[in-house]
Amino acid sequence: MGKGGVKFRDIIDGTTNTLMVVVAGPDKAQPWTKPGGLQWREGAASQSLGQISDKFGALFCDGSRVLIDADINAEDFRRMVDRDDQERFEDSSFRPENRRKTPRGFSFVLRSASDLNGQKLLASIGRSEVTDWSKVGHVDVATQREYSVAMIDSKTIVGGPEDLVPRMLATQVAKQTMVALRLKANAGDLDLFALADARQLQVLRQKIARGNPINGFIASVEAVEIKMDVSRSEPDFLIARVVMSSAEAAEQFNSLAVGVTQMQKSQLMLAAQNPNSRINPKVFKPLIELVSSLSISLDGRIVTLRLPKPTDMDTFLQQLQPALALGGEMLEQLRARQAQMQLMNGLKQIALAMHNCHDAYHRFPRHNGDAMGRQTGLSWRVHLLPYLEQLPLYNQFNLDEPWDSAHNKPLIDKMPKLFAVEGVDKPGYTSIHVFTGDKTPFPNVERGMSFRDILDGTSNTIMAVRAGPGTAQPWTKPGGLEFDGENAVELLGDVGDSLLFSLMDGSVHYLKLDQIADQLPLMIMHQDGTSVRLPNR
Numbered sequence: 001m002g003k004g005g006v007k008f009r010d011i012i013d014g015t016t017n018t019l020m021v022v023v024a025g026p027d028k029a030q031p032w033t034k035p036g037g038l039q040w041r042e043g044a045a046s047q048s049l050g051q052i053s054d055k056f057g058a059l060f061c062d063g064s065r066v067l068i069d070a071d072i073n074a075e076d077f078r079r080m081v082d083r084d085d086q087e088r089f090e091d092s093s094f095r096p097e098n099r100r101k102t103p104r105g106f107s108f109v110l111r112s113a114s115d116l117n118g119q120k121l122l123a124s125i126g127r128s129e130v131t132d133w134s135k136v137g138h139v140d141v142a143t144q145r146e147y148s149v150a151m152i153d154s155k156t157i158v159g160g161p162e163d164l165v166p167r168m169l170a171t172q173v174a175k176q177t178m179v180a181l182r183l184k185a186n187a188g189d190l191d192l193f194a195l196a197d198a199r200q201l202q203v204l205r206q207k208i209a210r211g212n213p214i215n216g217f218i219a220s221v222e223a224v225e226i227k228m229d230v231s232r233s234e235p236d237f238l239i240a241r242v243v244m245s246s247a248e249a250a251e252q253f254n255s256l257a258v259g260v261t262q263m264q265k266s267q268l269m270l271a272a273q274n275p276n277s278r279i280n281p282k283v284f285k286p287l288i289e290l291v292s293s294l295s296i297s298l299d300g301r302i303v304t305l306r307l308p309k310p311t312d313m314d315t316f317l318q319q320l321q322p323a324l325a326l327g328g329e330m331l332e333q334l335r336a337r338q339a340q341m342q343l344m345n346g347l348k349q350i351a352l353a354m355h356n357c358h359d360a361y362h363r364f365p366r367h368n369g370d371a372m373g374r375q376t377g378l379s380w381r382v383h384l385l386p387y388l389e390q391l392p393l394y395n396q397f398n399l400d401e402p403w404d405s406a407h408n409k410p411l412i413d414k415m416p417k418l419f420a421v422e423g424v425d426k427p428g429y430t431s432i433h434v435f436t437g438d439k440t441p442f443p444n445v446e447r448g449m450s451f452r453d454i455l456d457g458t459s460n461t462i463m464a465v466r467a468g469p470g471t472a473q474p475w476t477k478p479g480g481l482e483f484d485g486e487n488a489v490e491l492l493g494d495v496g497d498s499l500l501f502s503l504m505d506g507s508v509h510y511l512k513l514d515q516i517a518d519q520l521p522l523m524i525m526h527q528d529g530t531s532v533r534l535p536n537r
Helices: 045-049 074-081 118-124 165-170 178-189 199-211 214-220 247-272 281-293 313-361 380-387 409-414 488-492 520-524
Strands: 019-022 055-060 065-069 107-112 132-136 139-144 147-153 156-161 192-197 221-228 236-244 295-299 302-308 462-466 498-503 508-512
Touching: 045 074, 236 247, 247 281, 247 295, 247 302, 281 302, 313 380, 313 462, 313 498, 313 508, 488 520
Parallel strands: none
Antiparallel strands: 019 055, 055 065, 107 156, 107 192, 132 139, 139 147, 147 156, 192 221, 221 236, 236 302, 295 302, 462 498, 498 508
């Protein structure tokens, strides 16, 4: 062993092929503060890992996590452990492209008594959000992050994991199973009927349960059935049946639902007496009556929530219009906040990837190539892919060719989601940029800059920004926002009243543009000899 730790460049076999951490058997336990690890031993995985069960947890050097069968081929296990044997393991189930990084989603079938606008519904998902559009027979299927949604007829929507939905459509499962029988029996006289199977969410439900004892009830939910009737003859406006994993879990969920209902009623009564409320006090009366009419019953493993219709549905809906309008406004604000948080998380991931690249090469990537000056013609974003869990995509590029070569140009459409920006609608385009120019950390030089070149300090120098949609360019194209020392604000384009950016220290900020406009040129330059003070520090 050498004196220093292993760097990414030392992992000759690639980070996707090399194990970093494993969960060994209890007989291999040791104090967590004690140096050391496991000694690889020839033979089955259990020779090295000890008393493991049928599977063991593993973390690869690219950050992906996977459960591996304990009886894995001994040679494959050796190849995973050895970082420079220049051999790939043969078991395709553990290849990077086959590792599942997110839990499988639940499956559902939703049936409406009226025709649904399928094209509008699928389009509302957003082309920038959908990773794949396909057809199974005559049915359009939209897929986003391993989850698919399809319209099987004018009234029925099917959703589920991307590998399940095509099989449901191809074999007409939605027409032949018990789900179909329940749809046929219930949907005909209802405005809406929906079924959701939550049993496939076992991993996610268990994670939620560990994080919050109250949310632990979700870990016991097996299925949800919802009936809704507004315009027809049913006496109830809404009936929700929640199937729990046991009678004990159902009893606990029933108690929780009763308590939450009582709490909501009390909160509505207090809000009705608040003189500063944005909602007319008259609106609270029908809401309080509605919550008061909610009945909750328990039958074995099933908890049923029943909400009867108001005496006059038209009057009730009219009275609720101000509250519904306010709710829509609040939902729009929440949606905008979620989009902002996604961008902030994306910039944080980019900053971390920049730091990891620097750890590997002691330099940042150049705006038009890699850190060491070996390849030029692809953007810094491409050269960050190995540090963004995107090594398979990185390996598809010909690094010796420009971004718009016949080989590399088709890869524009495979842009990772963290580079997507709301308002930039053209596929493969992004407005997340670095500033370029002689006075910036990304000048036209043969080799990338290093931390020691940031003389003003990493907490005073901008790394990347979310600029306006008008600045968007293909994510693989070299370049950035060319800074001449004075044109800082103009370079950004239309960013609204606030600017989202990361600093070289890895921190991410979202600040009013007028608060930092004067300091912006100083934050772009890395060797001007000045420091800045941000409003949120």
